[in-house]
Amino acid sequence: MSATSQAGLYQGPVFEMARRQFNQVADHLNIAFDERERIFMPKRAIAVSCPIHRDDGSVAVFNGYRVQHHLTLGPTKGGTRFAPSVDVGEVGALAIWMSWKCALVGLPYGGGKGGITVDPYTLSLRELEALSRRYMQEMIPFVGPHIDVMAPDMGTDERVMAWFMDTYSMYSGSTVTEIVTGKPVACGGTLGRREATGRGVAFLIGRAMEIVGIESAQATAIIQGFGNVGSIAALELAQRGVRIVGVSDHSAAYYDPCGLDVEALVAFTRENRFLKGALAEALIDSDELLVQPCDILVPAAMERAITADNAGRIKCRILAEGANGPTTPEADQIIAKRGDEIFVLPDILCNAGGVIVSYFEWVQDLQRFFWDEPEVLDKLYGTLERALQRVMARAVRDGISNRDAALALGVETVRNAKAIRGLFP
Known part of the structure; x- marks a missing residue:
């Protein structure tokens, strides 16, 4: 699919806002126009239908999405939201912002985001579990601990992440705690992630x-x-x-x-x-x-x-x-x-604290060794302090706003990694 036709997938004011922010920073960084689409446009967009049995015996079908922006630095990482406003344009923009965020704070991730178009407060607990599990079941061919790692977002929480993890683990035949972050501590979550x-x-x-x-x-x-x-x-x-x-x-x-x-x-x-x-x-x-x-x-x-x-x-x-x-x-x-x-x-x-501690959770799950909460917080605040100093220094050096400085640092990191890896084949 060409970049032009792919762009037609992503509509709406949120995606256009992400594009405008990127173009402004790309102008500042003097990124060539023929290089911009490769950096900006998401690598993959997945749309799935999620049918479930309602409590009254009827069948309802909900639309689900997942966008993976880039996998140049590592697996994609990002939340999954259940909200009536969810569409592929909103999810795409959030995945792009997550890429810049992870790059800014030094995490080995690309940005990902997903969601279901639903008001979760209209679902019973059983319906919510059924929809959560069906969504993860539909996503199994496209996600994995080294491909795309989900987390909570608006309308989802620790309980939903536990259902995601359990569904993926049943498919895998063994417990795979590192497939999602933001889980309850009792099933592989980390202290301090919720806050x-x-x-x-x-x-x-x-x-x-x-x-x-x-x-x-x-x-x-x-x-x-x-x-x-x-x-x-x-x-x-x-x-x-x-x-x-x-x-x-x-x-x-x-x-x-x-x-x-x-x-x-x-x-x-x-x-x-x-x-x-x-x-x-x-x-x-x-x-x-x-x-x-x-x-x-x-x-x-x-x-x-x-x-x-x-x-x-x-x-x-x-x-x-x-x-x-x-x-x-x-x-x-x-x-x-x-x-x-x-x-x-x-x-x-x-708001990078969430993905930073999600990264800590993923690392702990991979190595099966867990930290106490003071260690988590010390690492969190140290990472945020370093990022803040980088942003302020870049803003002063280039005479730009804090936002443009943060975006420039994120975009630059992704751009450089893509340039070093080259274009295959």
Whole structure:
């Protein structure tokens, strides 16, 4: 399939956003136009039908996808999301971003991403298990511990990863823990993986506060998205003394300049899944939450949360991207022109904690030797610190934004590896 015809597979604003970001950095790196498609376009896209028996006896068929961006540096690596928005364009963009992320932080992976177009909250537990197992069964010809290693994402969790691992292991005839990461510790997972992304976000925010001169005890934060990443980041920041003044998920948004009880909100969502009904007061429109004054703004939900419509109105000193692709290229331009020096922690750096500790889990599974949690965290924070220093140094050296510096480092690594390996045959 030609690059032109392959490009037709990937449609939608998220994929076009990934392409625009790449082209901007490719211009900066002076990458020839005939070289760009090989670096940017995904190597493989898999689409499968996943039929299951519903509890009422009917049969339902769900669409599943997996995109593997490149295998130049090692197996592909990335999450699997269950969400109504999933399509091959979104999955392709997320796989591409994962490639740059892994290259930036020095992991021997290419980017992968997958998902099923489904609202998981409409499924019973039995239906969720059946769909999870069917998806992995359909993916078995295309994945493996040295080909493509899955992980959790939106709408999936440790339990789903255990079903994935068990399904693959039944096919293999032996237990293959290294086929997925983000598993329960009891079946080959690593200590610290569940909290890794949120902890990484909080660690980098702490470093950004030191850089821009903000004291934790006087700082305020707004967290958009209160799933695993946002809630853990909120707890970690609160423990550092930061006042959390706003939180939201798709069901509700709350804002109180005096601060919110984060532990109570986390406990509520553990019982009720969502924030709706957690507080009788402090309700605010979710779009308005993003533009309330704060020192730290953490978009940790979906892509394209900060756009040309609201980028001129956000009021923060630090923008820490817990989600993938939360800021559009148009919003980036507006933020750059504002002149108020918002310190941006770009997504491929800010939320890299999850894939870093997933790598640690994969390594531990391969060698059948496990580390304690302090060792995991020490390695996580050391890896993030090195990546942060590289990004800041590159931004200063080239006179570019932190995002472009992070992307340049990631793209450059993949480009150089492809050049060294050559083009076969």
